[in-house]
Amino acid sequence: MVPITTLHYLVVAAALFVLGVIGVLTRRNVVIVLMSIELILNAVNLNLVAFSRLWGLHGQVFAIFVITDAAAEAAVGLGILIAFFRNKETVNVDEVDLLKW
């Protein structure tokens, strides 16, 4: 049984991060984009928790902050999305181009 090292964590975190980035870049539905952002944030959290095994609890505390922040961000993002949906009847990100002229 190979012990689970920091590298494993990092690989899983990197995989999560890339999945998140790909989701952000390719999906049209804003809800999924927001969920992909959650993936990216959780990849970072994973890194933070992994490194805290080596250097103390700071990493875990910071991960708690990130979770909080993620919740706030999701709330704000979804709020914007609902307001937007009321105006445009869509949740597709490529149709959000009001600032383009």
Place this chain on the structure above:
Amino acid sequence: MLFLDNIWVILLLPAFGATMMFFFGRKLQKRTVSAVCVGVIMLAFLWSCGAVWQYTQTHVGSQPFEKVIYTWLGSDSGHLTYLTHDGQPAEFKAQVGFLLDPLSSIWLLFVTGVGVLIHIYSTGYMAHEGGYYRFFGYLNLFMFSMLTLILANNYALLFVGWEGVGLCSYLLIGFYFHRKSASDAANKAFIVNRIGDAGFLLGMFTIAWYLGSFRFVEVNALAHSGRYAIGDPILTAVALLLFVGACGKSAQLPLYVWLPDAMEGPTPVSALIHAATMVTAGVYMVARSNAIFVLAPTAMKTVAIIGALTAIFAASIGLVQNDIKRVLAYSTVSQLGYMFLALGVGAFAAGVFHVFTHAFFKALLFLGAGSVIHAMSGEQDMRNMGDLHHRTPVTHMTMFIATLAIAGIFPFAGFFSKDAILWETWTSEGSASGVLWGIGFATALMTAFYMFRLMYLTFHGRPRMSHEVEHHIHESPKSMTMPLVVLAFFSIFAGWMSWPHSLGGSDRFMKFVEPVFAREAQVLTEEGRAAQVAAGVHEEEKSTGTERLFMVLSVGAAFLGWGLAWRFYRHADRDYKEPIAEATPPLYQVLYHKWYVDELYDYLFTGRRKLDGVRLGVMGLGDASTWFDVHVVDGAVNGAGWTTRVLGTLSKWWDQVIIDGVCVNGPAILARLLSYPARMVEWGLVQWYALVMVAGLLGFVFYYAYR
């Protein structure tokens, strides 16, 4: 003194009739209209008789009777003054006041008398016409104006009547206004009269400026006072200007053209206005102004010469006219010429006497002509008449009497007055008296000829009318023949009122009128005697024997004219020949076309005819004005418009190209060009931005990893 003191009633009566017709005429029955309009004139006539009778009873020595009703222009308080020519202040004042003296008495009597008869005649003549009340309303208005003219005590009020009769003349000539010729004739009469009226107005105001008064009594007194020398240039101008007015109203030579055309009106109108009364207004006015005329020998000569020329000129046209009313119209012009000849040689009383007799026989002739036209179903051309004497016996007999009167055959009315004029002309002073007498004598001959020509063509010879017309010929009703008979009576006996001394009479008429002119006659005789003595003329020429010789001569001329007409027209059939046309066709053409005077006036004054393509006269002035308007005024307008347009085009170009193009759009274009690259990177898709971020991140990562 009831009639004399209330002389204004004479004016009020016809004014009442005219007002009634104006307001209620349309609703009234013809019988009511006749009763009112004829009634008021009859009352006016009776009142006039009463007034004149009372005047002759009370005013011995022919002092004028003056009755002022109120001050019409100016004021009684002397506030309205003006400066006369010598710097003296004079009061500007015209009253509504009436003057009765022998002169106005004569006019008053024959105007109302003939007026009554013609009103009665009109009830028959107009019985079947439309506008019956309108006709009688106009006639009454005319009587009112004419009586104002006659009874006025100053020039201003006289002018009111003068214009009033002109207006009524216009209205009545144009009575059949739906006929273009009638309305044209009415306009012509009105416009030609305006020319004369301008002269009269100028004369009137010159009198006010020079003598300081409008009142006849004052003007006469001043003229008699000796302050003004004989031949005074301003008084001469005044006299000539007044005579211009008389020329217009009384149809004298340059301004006579309206009277023949005035025959377009109904025949009673021709009789009343254009034969008996209104056209003698000029004679009245000159006679009324005799004190001024006597001080202006040049004006007197002009009056005499114009009168004589008019007499023979109109008579010559009358010789060949075929319209029965036109012959009478030219005859009227010619007789008016006689009257002015008499005035011009200083025989005022003889002129007035001729006005008096002429009123009766010329009214009779016109009314007779109306009766003939009535019988002929409206035909006026004598070429289509003939042989009417046994079918219209009363008309024939009365017209025959009138013809004898106008031809001057003893002892009918015209003989006495015409002979008085010719005799006075012969005995007047001046070198031209012989020539003037000659013209008058020739006119007498021509008058007899054309009048008997009219009689023969109308009543004798072969019938030349169509069968239908012939079938309808009938004598006129009593209302028309009765006035004819009364007028015929006066045509015989009116002249006897002045049975001359040379034939054992006492010249009563002349004696009655002469006081009005007494001083003038004296002045003239003195002047004349001096001139005659200078010329070596003997007193004997004025003897009774010579006067009788002249009477025989003029009656001879009348019989000669009668004889000629009898010879040429007695058997006139359809193809009868005009003797003048047979003898000298060119002369006939000239006379037939009235000496081409209307054409000449059309060339010179109206411009209805073009001379070589160019108009002269009024319409020429119109043409010139049109040219000026089209070329100069419109040119200036168009020029201004064109300039504005050019400036507008320039301004538009400047605005579009410089302002809009360079200044406004220029920066915009520049901004757009500059913004192009910036817009390239702003494509508006969030994920692209994210992709760029990721790419940048990867760039940094690789940069730091493989540096």
